[in-house]
Amino acid sequence: MKKALLLLFPILLFTATSCDTLNQVAQTTIQQYGNPTNLEISNGLKQALEIGTGKSSDQLSTVDGFFANAAVKILFPPEAQKVEKTLRSIGLGKLADNVVLSLNRAAEDAAKGAKPIFVNAIKQMTIQDVTNILLGNQDAATQYFKRTTTLQLSSSFKPVIQNSLNKVGATKYYGDAAAAYNKIPLVSKINPDITDYVTQKAIDGLFYEIAKEELNIRQNLSARTTPLLQKVFGYYDKNKR
Template identity: 45%
Template structure:
């Protein structure tokens, strides 16, 4: 009974989405080496199918956030101002600087969108290094077990990779300048005398928010896989599902 449940759960995971060109194509030879002919499903086939699904699914998430408006138009992951800075922005908007506030928010999201494509390489490395034990934990885990695996394996590396790109993109967009102007306008108001000057490490804030959004999108894709089986688009997926 346990074996059959295990295989059924694996089957749900391997149907992620129709095959996509790009990440899966680039990694196919390394992540998915040719398997030996096998008469029945075993750990090798299941893990290989899981890797194929994860490669395809993470590509889909990275592509979604990397396109223009990938963050900005997605209300789930749009990068907003932290609460204290939002108070400053509200004051600035009331005295005629709403456009500057809007530009500031847009530039943070654009910086995240430009940094996001780097995630594909780190996700690919994590997939290549996945062990049988990792696969078992993912297969038997909750709705976001694969996302937890990716975050544990890649978050620190992604932060180091994203932060310089985010800083560069925000400098090019004038984000830091807009932030200083926003704070300057606020400091000229009576409210500033009572609440003090808020501080924010922009690069760190946007980098963390960009990663939060990326992993949220990976989690959303994972939930779809577990709950909504789709087309069997490869021989491997057909074998895992249909025993062909």
């Protein structure tokens, strides 16, 4: 028990020190700049969200943005993982690899269209939305985007995903994999259409990265790269729950 407490103590000390540092910086920032006005809070938070969503979209839309990121990498659908296992067991591992790569390439292609949707959602935020997000939970902005952009992302992404799946060969590869599997005697047949699945996984990946960026700017002083961000998030540090 003593050993566990000794191991835990540095973690608690670091956490307390980090909180103290944020509070100290917040006090200094407020003394230097004063409390932000409602307009400054609105502009500052919108600036932070535009930076965060833009960075997330840009990262995921690059080559290997999904494929090389274990947290968001798209694999065979859960109901088709038995397909992958079976294909690999009968010497069709290359086909399975092509499916996984092409699903992720499609998501990376589709992610290029996310940024304008987030920018539009940010522009439509009210002062009350901004205040609730700033002083809300650590993922308040992410949850706001989920509520306000998921339907639009889905309707926008789906045709792009479909075209992307065709362009990078995902439709063919997955169709080939499904056809090869469906020929195996006594197996339950699977649907070769994966557009909806990849669309949802691409959206999930975006929100995962946005949540990371939101947490970063709330907790990391170095992420506050402008005086306005320092002022607004100094106010957040002082008033957070």
